[in-house]
Structure formats: C-alpha cells, structure tokens
Amino acid sequence: MLSWSRPSRAEDRIESWLVQRHQERVLAGETTPVGPCPDEIFLRDLARKAKRIDLLDPRVDHAANCSTCMTRLLVFRQENRSRQRKRTLVTAVVLCSVIGAVVITVARYGMHRQLPSANVAVVSEAVNLWDAGTIRGNQPGSLQSVFLPAAVVRVTIILPRFSPPGQYAVAVTQDQNGNGVVAQRSAPATINGDHESVSVELDLRAAKAGAYFLATTHEQDQASYYYPLQIK
C-alpha cells in the first residue's frame, strides 16, 4: 500500500551523485566555509527546503560548505523524512480504518436489506431428508411431509444420502414443477460427518397455511427434488 519510489531518470541520478560527492567533501572538511555557523532555526528551514530560504543568503553558501552545518542538515532532513513517513503511515492507517468502517456499514446495510426486517424473529427449523423419498419432476415417490411455520425460517436441511456436494437452491413452491415460488435462497452444502446439509433463510410470512413443496436444486446439474411441505 505504501510506496516511496520516485522516478529514477538519468539526470536525477547524476545530480544526486554530484550532491553526494559534494556532501562527502564537505563532511571530510575539504571545503572552506565563509562566515559563522547559522542558528538551528535557519538550518531546519534549509533542511526542509522552506520557501522563505533565499538561495543568495550567505548562510546557505556557508552551510553548503561547512561540515558541522552539513552534518546537522543531514540529521534534520532524516528527521523530516521519518516524520513524513510517519504521517504517510498515519494517513494510510486512518484511510484503512475509514475503508474498513465503510465496508462494515455496507455489509450491515446489505444484511439488513437481505433480511425481511432487522427486528423480525427468525425461527430455526431442521429438516431431515436423509431417508426421505422424493418426487423428481412428475415421478411419484414415497412421500414424507415436512412442516414449517409461516415465519422467517432459518431452515437447515440434511440432504438425502448420496447428494453431491456444491451449491443448492432451496425453494418453497406451490407445485412440484417449480411454479408459484413462495421463497427461494441458495447456499453451499456443508458436510457434517457423512451428512450433507444446506442452511438457508426463507421468508414464509406471506404464505397461507396449506400444502406446498420444498424444492432442492443442485445448481451444477440442475436436478430438482420436491418434498411435500405443510406450512402451518
């Protein structure tokens, strides 16, 4: 996320090499500064290239040729850099927190939108189809009724034996051809021991009491199974 890379053009490299060479000479005492050493305020301004610095000021010429001043300049510049870096880091951390807060808010908003209402009580129901007979399409099978309340139901369905893993759509329909969908949700099957189950939330509040079908559809092979369902 953080990067301090600068464009490294050839001129920049040559220029910084010249500066480097000059600094080395100054620090080694090979240059002769003119006049007295300026005060710390001036050197700090010079180190952070403050706009009020006049390059014709003799103190600039002095500092550029005095090993004492040059050493202090380099220290101040290092301080400025780490302060800037810290500021960048703080900015980045603040940005990350803000983004995090936004993501959480959006996620919460999304969840509330998915839920029929934030304050609706959700009824948990388990439906065991492990040994259930099914009707596939119009084929009759041995029927075993499932009961669900006319409420917002978190229904956990244990899928029939030999059900393939993957994503399942769970629906409550009015007939066994998939017509008159009352509620539908999709979720991946999870494995608990040798049982596979799918857990979805279905809003059945609008459903009138009566006979329906609970449909499970494996989304990869589109095979739908219908189980007789009674809504109470």
Ligand SMILES: [Zn+2]
């Ligand atoms: Zn000096």
